[in-house]
Amino acid sequence: MNGNHASVSESTPDSRLQTHPMHVFQVGAGSGGIVVLDLVARDPRVTRVTLVEPDVYAPHNVHRHLFPASAVGGLKADLAAEWLRDRRPDLEVVAVVADLTDAARQEEFARLAAACDVGVCAVDNEPAKYAFDALMRAAGKPWTLGEVLSGGIGGWVHRFVPGGPCYGCVASHLQRTVTEEPTPPPPDYANPGGAVPETTIPAGRASISAVASLHAVATLELLPVRSLESGVRSPKSGTTIQNTITDSAPTPDSGPQTPDSTSILLALARVPGVFEEAFRTYRFRVAKSPGCLVCAAAPLPAGDLDVAVGEALDRLAPQ
Amino acid sequence: MGLLDSEAGKRRLLSVEIPAIEAYNDGRDPDYRIAVARVGGVLVLSYRLKPCQNVYRLETRLLSSFPIVPPETRILTPLKHCPHLLEGQTVCMWRQGSTRASSRWDPSQFTSVFAVLAAWRWLACYEVWHETGEWPLPEAK
Numbered sequence: 001m002n003g004n005h006a007s008v009s010e011s012t013p014d015s016r017l018q019t020h021p022m023h024v025f026q027v028g029a030g031s032g033g034i035v036v037l038d039l040v041a042r043d044p045r046v047t048r049v050t051l052v053e054p055d056v057y058a059p060h061n062v063h064r065h066l067f068p069a070s071a072v073g074g075l076k077a078d079l080a081a082e083w084l085r086d087r088r089p090d091l092e093v094v095a096v097v098a099d100l101t102d103a104a105r106q107e108e109f110a111r112l113a114a115a116c117d118v119g120v121c122a123v124d125n126e127p128a129k130y131a132f133d134a135l136m137r138a139a140g141k142p143w144t145l146g147e148v149l150s151g152g153i154g155g156w157v158h159r160f161v162p163g164g165p166c167y168g169c170v171a172s173h174l175q176r177t178v179t180e181e182p183t184p185p186p187p188d189y190a191n192p193g194g195a196v197p198e199t200t201i202p203a204g205r206a207s208i209s210a211v212a213s214l215h216a217v218a219t220l221e222l223l224p225v226r227s228l229e230s231g232v233r234s235p236k237s238g239t240t241i242q243n244t245i246t247d248s249a250p251t252p253d254s255g256p257q258t259p260d261s262t263s264i265l266l267a268l269a270r271v272p273g274v275f276e277e278a279f280r281t282y283r284f285r286v287a288k289s290p291g292c293l294v295c296a297a298a299p300l301p302a303g304d305l306d307v308a309v310g311e312a313l314d315r316l317a318p319q
Numbered sequence: 320m321g322l323l324d325s326e327a328g329k330r331r332l333l334s335v336e337i338p339a340i341e342a343y344n345d346g347r348d349p350d351y352r353i354a355v356a357r358v359g360g361v362l363v364l365s366y367r368l369k370p371c372q373n374v375y376r377l378e379t380r381l382l383s384s385f386p387i388v389p390p391e392t393r394i395l396t397p398l399k400h401c402p403h404l405l406e407g408q409t410v411c412m413w414r415q416g417s418t419r420a421s422s423r424w425d426p427s428q429f430t431s432v433f434a435v436l437a438a439w440r441w442l443a444c445y446e447v448w449h450e451t452g453e454w455p456l457p458e459a460k
Contacts, residue, residue, distance in 0.1 A: 103324035110326075130387050130426075134327040168427035175423065292427045293386070298334035305329040312337045316344075318354035318365060 021047040022223055025116035025141075027100050027132055029053040029080040031064035031205065032146055032212040033122030038066065039216035040120065041084050041091060045223055048092040049084060050112050053077040054099045064205045100128045100135075109135055118222050119143030122215070126171075130294070133167035136160065137295060142222045146215030152207025153269040157215045158262060159222060165262055165286050168294025173286045174263070207268050214266055262286040321360050321383035331386060332362075339430040340364070353435065364390075364431060370443035379434050389413045389424035390434045394442070401445055402454045412437045 022045045026037055029051055041049050053076045062069045067079050077095035084093050096112070098105050100123070113119065113135040121132045121143060129145060136143040140162045147156040158170055165173075261283040267275035290296060301308040322328040322336070344352040353366040362381040367374055376395040382388060394408045403411040412434070413424045421437070440456075447455045 103321065106325050127384050127387050131325075131327070138327075166427075172425050172427040289427060293331070293335050293430065294427045298338075300330060300334050305326065305333065308333055309323065309329050312333060313355055313357055313362075316337070316340060316353070316355035318356055319349070 020224070022118075023048040023050070023116045024118055024120060024219075025050045025052075025112050026120035026122060027052045027128065028120075028122035028124075029076045030055070030122065030124065031061065032148055032208045032215070033120075034066050034076075034080055034083070035209050035212035036120055036122050036146060036216045036219065037080060038083065038087075039213060040219050041088055041093075043220055043223070045220075046091070048094075050094040050096065050116065051077055051080055052096045052098055052100055052109070052112070053080065054097060064208060101131045110138060113139035113141060116141055117224070118219060120215070120219050121145040122212075124148075129167055133160070133294070137162070137166060144215060144219045144222065146211055148203045148208050148211045150202060151269075152203030153271050154265065154267040154275060155207070155211030155214070157211065157218045157264045157266070159218050160262070161222070163288075165288040166292060166295035169289045169292045170262060170286050172289065172292070174284075210268060211266060214264065218264065260285070322362060322381060322385060323357065323360055324383075336381075336386075336431050339432040343432045343435065353432075364435070366435060368435075368439050368442055370439050371446045373446065375442055377435075377438055379431060379438065381431055385431075386426035386429075390431055392434055392438045392441075394438075398445065399449065401448055403441065403444075410438060410441050412441055 022043075024040055024046055026033065026040075026049065029037055033053070037049070037051065040046060055076050057065070057067055057071050057074050057076050057079055059069075059072050061067075062072065066083065067074075067076075071079050075095075075097050077097045081093045081095040084091055096108075098108075100109060116139070119132065119136045119141055121129060122145075123129060123132070124147070132143065132145075142159070142161045144160070145156075145158040145167065147158075149155055158167070160166065160170075263284040263286060265282040265284065267278055267280045267282070269275065270278045288295070301311075322332045340353050340355065351367050351369070353364050356363045356365065360383045362385075364379040364381070365377070366379075367376055369375070374396075377392060378395060379390045379392045381390050389412075392410050392412065394410060398404065398408060405411050412422070414422050444455050447453070
């Protein structure tokens with residue numbers, strides 16, 4: 001571990017670190033997402049959290065989640081907000097009970113993305129990952145994504161920055177496959193105690209938490225760090241450590257740090273043919289694909305998009 | 320979030336899919352051009368293909384989650400039951416995790432026209448199979 005980072009993490013909230021309110025926009029508060037949210041929100045730089053999560057807390061969630069069994073039947077978004085407020089009363093928390101792919105709410109989500117400093121994607125379905133990618137690219141904001149591998153043998157943490165590769169570039173590079181299972185019906189909010197179909201990852205809580213913790217660290221690394229003109233005072237030793245941050249972090253106006261790798265693969269178990277050894281990390285620097293059909297800039301007709309779509313479909317209509 | 324009901328979807332449609340379809344149609348015999356119809360939230364591409372001897376009518380549906388999930392292609396012309404043919408004469412063209420790049424749908428690399436070309440390849444295999452009883456391409460893995 002870098003000693004400079006250790007010094008920062010041992011510090012109590014320092015007024016010089018909080019000169020700019022930090023807004024985290026997260027989607028997903030499942031068993032992994034809630035761990036990321038909990039860890040990220042405890043960082044004193046974070047002053048505001050907006051969470052988008054549509055699901056109901058179900059009995060089968062209990063053994064892998066932070067929430068107690070008594071919370072079953074509640075909305076995960078509301079439970080997560082309550083969890084955070086109990087631990088950070090000063091934190092502004094906004095819970096949005098919604099599906100990120102809901103077409104009717106895209107303008108609202110675009111506003112949330114534009115207002116945040118960093119995004120956190122903790123969903124386990126491809127449409128929502130692509131939807132979050134589109135929102136964050138449009139807003140020009142950095143974001144992170146965590147994924148636990150089946151069986152909890154390991155997981156991925158991806159970091160995206162404006163102008164860098166998109167999720168499509170990364171998924172293509174990693175030969176990511178699509179999910180073709182039929183989409184389950186949306187949760188019935190009028191019957192929060194009812195059966196709710198939900199995608200599950202057959203992984204243990206320890207594996208999920210390990211990947212989610214790495215996801216949280218990667219997210220916090222993307223937050224801009226204030227410069228320290230005269231160093232940080234260590235609360236334990238009472239001594240001043242000179243220039244502990246400025247040597248390794250951006251200055252106040254330099255924006256988010258640019259990660260030195262796009263994707264981190266964490267192996268948690270030895271699986272012949274997959275991971276030769278457990279507890280190893282692999283770092284990948286995935287390049288932005290110039291021909292990517294998801295993020296490469298392509299000319300658009302001038303004017304209203306709906307009009308242009310209508311005209312295009314008219315040109316191609318069956319004769 | 321579909322092609323027709325989100326800004327990202329409309330941008331994809333206007334900047335990628337429509338130009339690709341128009342390029343495919345450009346200079347092609349009118350009988351073999353792709354026509355596009357809107358059916359609810361789904362776009363349906365209708366076209367004919369003639370891989371070898373016979374002409375086939377096909378439909379490729381761009382579902383609401385396209386391009387993240389691959390398009391579905393159905394052959395309207397009656398076929399004999401054969402390998403890689405699913406219920407409703409939907410053709411099996413994509414395999415998750417396939418080691419063959421052209422059998423693994425990639426939304427960052429492929430357009431709906433790639434699905435049309437894949438259907439042409441599938442039909443060429445069908446005609447060979449019809450004559451020889453052997454599917455000429457190895458199974459995708």
